[in-house]
Amino acid sequence: MTFKKVKVEEAVGMVLGHELTKIVPGSYKGPAFHKGHVITAEDISHLKDIGKEHIYLIELTDEQLHENDAAIRIAQAVCGTNVQYSVASEGRVNLIAQVGGLLKINPEAVAVINAAGHIAVSTKHSNIVVNPGDLLAAAKVVPLVIDKSIITEVEQQAKVYGEVIKVLPLANLKVAAIITGNEVYYGRIEDKYRQILTEKVQQYGAGLVETVYQPDDSEAITNTILDLKAKGMELIICAGGMSVDPDDVTPDAIRATGAQVVTYGSPVLPGAMFMLAYLDDDVPLLGMPACGMYSKTTVLDLVLPRILAGEKLIRQDIANLGYGGLCSNCKVCHYPHCPFGK
16 A cells, blocks of 8 residues: 655545544544545635645555445444444444344354454444344444455454344234232232233333233143143243242242243342243243342343244353343343343
8 A cells, every 4th residue: 555645735636545534522523524535626725624734645455455445344244134234434334223123243253353453343232122223333444454355354254153243023922921929819919010011021022912810829820821822822921929938839830831941040130030941842931030020120131032032042041141140229220221131
């Protein structure tokens, strides 16, 4: 790469080979002139206002790429399903969600790609719920000009890992809830769980279509689960009766359905007594402890979006939730803009 230095007064009619940045302290930082801009006589005073007495014309070799061209190729390499990328500016390209859903990022792939050097792929955390238009990641080239070989390496690594960044839409599953407990069933206390589950399920794009109340009766709970499955329910949440108290029989009731139990217990607080099972290998059964009634954010917020996105969770998925699985019980909950679940 070589540079040709030209006074701005002599640059009229010439084409910029790089972007020129304008900075207004406290209010703006961005391109004043884009790569490819043809300098006009009217531009001269503006160029001087941003401190430019000269411009530089870049002459690239066949083995080099301009920062913007390279950033686009990086973005194309990591861009997966339901993700689009922006135009390049100052060597940066943004990756944006085309649809709402669950953001999935391969952290190992991101680390390997960044190890190529002179580039940066910066992302949000995986497994968070995003909306259409949300910024998911950015691809940035550090120098003005970069060797093609580096970008080729990035592209090859991205192919090895498949879709590095993608968004999985959340399905509007038919959700049913079984509220257990003698105190609620016999009217001794007012149920609070149904409204909470209704709002939680709706928050993630599904609907609570049926709610059944049962006492602390294992057989009754088991039969209700099987009845709801027969009615076409696609996700069943059993709320309450999940502790180690002998009167809490919900875990036994779930096992009695013949469901495959993935875990009873999770390394998430709140949510340690959570249970996950699958009935006939396709209908998830969630055993939610009482924490769901008084904690705004629980293990359910970490698991439910992934289930709605079509993931079948295994025991290791639940074990992995322990890292970042401690809620700080903030006075004002800012989830998901906090460390919980990250």
